[in-house]
Amino acid sequence: MTTRDDHAEHRPVTAGTLAHRVPDLGGLELLLAVARVGSLGGAARELGITQPAASSRVRSMERQLGVALVDRSPRGSRLTDAGALVTDWARRIVEAAEAFDAGAQALRDRRDSRLRVAASMTIAEYLLPGWLLALRAQRPDTAVSLLAGNSASVAERLLADEADVGFVEGLTVPTGLDSAVIAHDRLIVVTAPSHAWARRRRPLAAEELAATSLILREKGSGTRQVLDTALGGLARPLIELSSTTAVKAAAVSGAGPAVLSELAVREELAMRRLIRVPVDGVTLARELRAVWPTGHRPAGPARDLLTLTRG
Template sequence: MSSMEEHGSDHRPAPGSLAHRVPDLGALELLLAVARLGSLGAAAREVGVSQPAASSRIRSMERQLGVALVDRSPRGSRLTDAGALVTDWARRVVEAAEAFDAGAQALRDRRDSRLRVAASMTIAEYLLPGWLLALRAERPDTAVSLLAGNSTSVAERLLADEADLGFVEGLTVPSGLDSVVIAHDQLIVVTAPAHPWARRRKPLAAAELAATPLILREEGSGTRQVLETALGGLARPLIELSSTTAVKAAAVSNAGPAVLSELAVREELAMRRLVSVPVEGAALARDLRAVWRTGHRPAGPARELLALTRG
């Protein structure tokens, strides 16, 4: 492959294509300005180019079309008969382009008027509120809807085009989605202060944690997926609950030990309503990810929210 091919020569219009035969919009706008103002210099100033650049563009357009368009003289610039005809056609082309631009802007405005976000529980409860407040400061007219669920349901909503941007906590990204890591998190074992594990002097072994019935999130939760992978399996759940808040409340009531995001239990640990139990032999760190449908890179408010998460 030649160096020219490597640098994208295939993006140039083919010799037989319409783009090769028809002048670009900038050249047509310049010709319209010459017709209206009667001066190449005045037309150049109106479209924001130098007079030599304007002359060069007119000459290039004349070569492309194969006819003379403008007669130049010390008294100004006058369209030739062919130039007057081309100008009438150019006006229709420019008007059509303006209509195209207005339609595209309407589509962007409609897209930017709403944002559908799907997020797994921990991110929805402890990180998204701050991000959405920051987005509202930048885009007060954008209506945001938030759908909270487990990581599996987030992926399902994105693939069904029910959300524009998602956030998950699991180890893997489902097929059909692209992702980027936006933060890191640590899972920790917690119990109520009255639980026997709260008085342990040695770290809890990973095998003992795996063999102990725990208060767990439901199947499909990113937290549960990370924990099960780190331990190589789990005992039958002591209780299975569908939200981080419910798991935390059960642990605080001393129903049993739980494994939760460090983000979710900071306040409870500070107030001694929960106690952190050290664990050895298990990697409980995880990545938090933004996800979206493959081939649908976030745009508009979704792109701005993504930027805020990484700021």
């Protein structure tokens, strides 16, 4: 005796989204393989799945569509009339999916052909060259452009879609950006050997540093932001310059004391072209961060570059 529920089991589902009403691509590819090789076992081998898995997938499609698709017998499997018709439709869907996949690959290839990096000055000058050389070894066909500026300008470029990934040195992450810490750095006070601070026997007090006119980076730089926050304010700059290299050169020339990243002055300290001045009462450590627009996690070359920064 046939019940109402027996009919309902084979009735096509008409509600819900297409994703619930149309078999997935794996099932459609299996159906095409059955039509091509003439057996469910052969189709399973061609697609690299087990025969039980293939049988289960066919049964799932039959329940979903409400029609029998494959007749199974000891002699093999063949498509039913409905199965042949569904297979014809499936062929068009799979061809469209292949075209979609080719288009998506073309988009990935275009994305992967270039990488736009924006970085604050210390990172751009002392860390990124090594990272980019390593990236080139991995992705020789990717053209890389580097836009160097202060931390504020890095944020502006990312938010204007002028860069794919950025690197900053400040204390805070600009609004609209997500971030990850990639390294740690410390600012130190340096002077030329001829400066009076180079002959000090006691550490410099934080209050004296704050009250001294220094050679400084411009406003908006991560270095200046960290220093200003740590000291609770700065005296009027002795000189204000727009790059780490320029600040370092001015300090080496004897123009006055400066506060710079340890990364930037290793060579000058080793050669005693600059002298480190100890400071008491203040910590000038900072985090170096990778940044990107909120909700747009780096992909392709940008993702690979981030991996290299943590290597």
